[in-house]
Amino acid sequence: MFYDLRVAYHEAGHAVMGRHFNVPIQYIYKWPKGHEASAGVVFDDSLREIPFSKKGLILLAGNVAQSIHIGSLEEDYGSLNDFKPFIDRHTPEEIAKLWWQAHSILSNEWEMVERLAITLMESKRRHVMGKRIEKILKAT
Numbered sequence: 001m002f003y004d005l006r007v008a009y010h011e012a013g014h015a016v017m018g019r020h021f022n023v024p025i026q027y028i029y030k031w032p033k034g035h036e037a038s039a040g041v042v043f044d045d046s047l048r049e050i051p052f053s054k055k056g057l058i059l060l061a062g063n064v065a066q067s068i069h070i071g072s073l074e075e076d077y078g079s080l081n082d083f084k085p086f087i088d089r090h091t092p093e094e095i096a097k098l099w100w101q102a103h104s105i106l107s108n109e110w111e112m113v114e115r116l117a118i119t120l121m122e123s124k125r126r127h128v129m130g131k132r133i134e135k136i137l138k139a140t
């Protein structure tokens with residue numbers, strides 16, 4: 001399903017953070033869009049009801065997971081789109097604070113991120129459905 005392990009970690013980061021705040025996942029998708037691959041996590045509608053601070057952590061979690069995986073921050077995937085909602089609303093200091101908050105949550109749940117990223121890599125489907133994701137995240 002995923003051609004690039006960094007993308008798999010990125011999407012797994014969003015998914016695990018969503019789960020951390022009890023937002024159910026409908027599915028994770030991946031498809032080629034021209035030469036650029038497109039991927040994303042589609043959450044349940046209840047995502048709209050949680051406060052922006054938590055939504056913000058879910059948004060940042062993709063890049064945070066990527067940076068934990070790589071061991072440094074990369075700018076080449078998803079950064080701009082994911083950071084857009086923050087630029088007008090937060091100071092750089094506030095964004096940095098949210099970043100480290102997301103970093104600490106994902107570090108604690110890193111085993112789940114890895115398990116999901118590997119599943120996304122290995123799946124041959126374009127969609128991995130929420131029920132399956134839930135099973136993967138629950139397995140110990």
Ligand SMILES: [Zn+2]
Nearest residue numbers: 062063078082
């Ligand atoms: Zn993202």
